[in-house]
Amino acid sequence: MSYCSGFFCPMQRTKRNLFLVFAIFFTAIYLISYSYNSARLAKSDDRHMESEASLLKKVFPNFKQISGKENGELPPENEKSENKNTSTSTQSFTFIINEEEKCKDKAPFLVLLISTTAAELQHRNAIRKTWGNETAVPGVDIVRLFLLGIKTQDANEDLLLRESEQYHDIIQQDFLDTYNNLTLKTLMGMRWVASYCSGTRFAMKTDSDVFVNTVHLIEKLLRPLPPSTQNYFTGCLMSGHRPIRNKASKWYISEEEFPGNRYHPFCSGTGYVFSGDLAAKIVNASLTVKFIHLEDVYVGFCLNAKGVKIVPPPHSLFNIHKVPFSPCVYNKIITSHHISPHEHIIYWETLQEKENTC
Ligand SMILES: *[C@@H]1O[C@H](CO)[C@@H](O)[C@H](O)[C@H]1NC(C)=O
Numbered sequence: 399m400s401y402c403s404g405f406f407c408p409m410q411r412t413k414r415n416l417f418l419v420f421a422i423f424f425t426a427i428y429l430i431s432y433s434y435n436s437a438r439l440a441k442s443d444d445r446h447m448e449s450e451a452s453l454l455k456k457v458f459p460n461f462k463q464i465s466g467k468e469n470g471e472l473p474p475e476n477e478k479s480e481n482k483n484t485s486t487s488t489q490s491f492t493f494i495i496n497e498e499e500k501c502k503d504k505a506p507f508l509v510l511l512i513s514t515t516a517a518e519l520q521h522r523n524a525i526r527k528t529w530g531n532e533t534a535v536p537g538v539d540i541v542r543l544f545l546l547g548i549k550t551q552d553a554n555e556d557l558l559l560r561e562s563e564q565y566h567d568i569i570q571q572d573f574l575d576t577y578n579n580l581t582l583k584t585l586m587g588m589r590w591v592a593s594y595c596s597g598t599r600f601a602m603k604t605d606s607d608v609f610v611n612t613v614h615l616i617e618k619l620l621r622p623l624p625p626s627t628q629n630y631f632t633g634c635l636m637s638g639h640r641p642i643r644n645k646a647s648k649w650y651i652s653e654e655e656f657p658g659n660r661y662h663p664f665c666s667g668t669g670y671v672f673s674g675d676l677a678a679k680i681v682n683a684s685l686t687v688k689f690i691h692l693e694d695v696y697v698g699f700c701l702n703a704k705g706v707k708i709v710p711p712p713h714s715l716f717n718i719h720k721v722p723f724s725p726c727v728y729n730k731i732i733t734s735h736h737i738s739p740h741e742h743i744i745y746w747e748t749l750q751e752k753e754n755t756c
């Protein structure tokens with residue numbers, strides 16, 4: 399017997415209509431979520447913020463969103479997250495503190511991206527007064543930024559906000575500030591350059607316990623380069639390195655995180671220098687390169703994915719150890735590691751006094 403008789407017939411039709419309504423509804427939901435792929439794993443709050451931001455953008459073309467998920471820079475192919483071989487760990491996070499205007503009306507020569515934690519206030523203050531001084535090198539436009547994640551326990555956020563208001567040199571995203579999240583910190587810096595300062599000639603990523611002779615970096619390394627520098631990446635070159643499986647090592651990495659037995663060439667995270675165009679390329683590569691927590695090794699993977707060859711620097715400019723201080727030696731190097739706040743100041747002041755004696 400047919401079900402379409404008497405009482406059941408209208409029910410069938412209703413079910414069919416319901417089915418159609420649901421099908422249209424879910425297709426619409428799919429299309430909407432497709433275009434907001436970056437918010438996929440983010441908090442629902444963020445997703446709300448983001449759609450609000452795009453609405454605001456339509457109404458006020460000059461509206462700038464505070465969120466870090468500006469995928470507008472990336473081509474549409476990358477908005478497809480479905481077949482992406484990427485870990486959730488490289489998803490972009492949201493800026494809590496940002497400096498969107500730093501490069502507004504200018505294309506600086508050099509952006510300094512300095513990895514630091516909230517507790518290292520003394521390091522930051524020393525760097526501000528010494529090698530990280532934005533006006534330290536006459537005639538050269540330098541932008542200094544400290545990179546931070548968030549801490550859960552201490553309520554230092556207020557202090558950090560005040561510091562940020564005073565110096566305007568802090569950017570912070572909402573990932574936990576841990577050693578194993580340093581890759582996220584570096585990617586935040588790359589994203590910032592790609593989104594807010596893509597015209598910069600060069601950028602350098604370094605750490606707050608590294609002394610950087612910015613004068614030598616600019617005068618000896620960057621200024622003599624040909625003007626159309628692209629795909630330029632240099633630093634203390636590490637090549638042929640193998641993953642360390644000894645759990646006691648600072649650089650331990652599990653087989654699960656990285657199953658291979660050799661890294662691509664990379665530059666030590668204590669200090670690497672690159673042309674501004676590479677920031678966007680590294681961010682782009684990070685969408686498909688599997689996440690590993692060793693930020694410098696990871697950047698090496700991204701460069702390899704983009705076919706960028708690292709340029710070996712002239713001998714002993716970049717040092718991953720602490721170079722014993724002497725003005726003659728420090729006048730001719732770019733980086734030296736394991737430097738205390740006090741040493742940043744003494745070394746810099748001595749170099750200013752002894753600039754012409756060596
Ligand atoms: C994703 O990356 C991992 C590690 O690099 C690799 O083993 C795996 O084959 C990749 N999967 C796809 C679908 O490309």
Ligand SMILES: *[C@@H]1O[C@H](CO)[C@@H](O)[C@H](O)[C@H]1NC(C)=O
Binds near residue numbers: 527531
């Ligand atoms: C930065 O350098 C300039 C030029 O040498 C100097 O006048 C200024 O006082 C320095 N800023 C800080 C904070 O030390």
Ligand SMILES: *[C@@H]1O[C@H](CO)[C@@H](O)[C@H](O)[C@H]1NC(C)=O
Binds near residue numbers: 572574575576577578
């Ligand atoms: C990295 O940050 C994310 C986001 O805050 C957090 O969930 C994760 O636990 C952190 N990872 C490590 C190893 O601390």
Ligand SMILES: *[C@@H]1O[C@H](CO)[C@@H](O)[C@H](O)[C@H]1NC(C)=O
Binds near residue numbers: 473476678682683
């Ligand atoms: C980003 O990567 C895709 C391929 O994955 C490429 O087609 C596109 O040109 C890249 N964009 C940039 C800015 O490098």
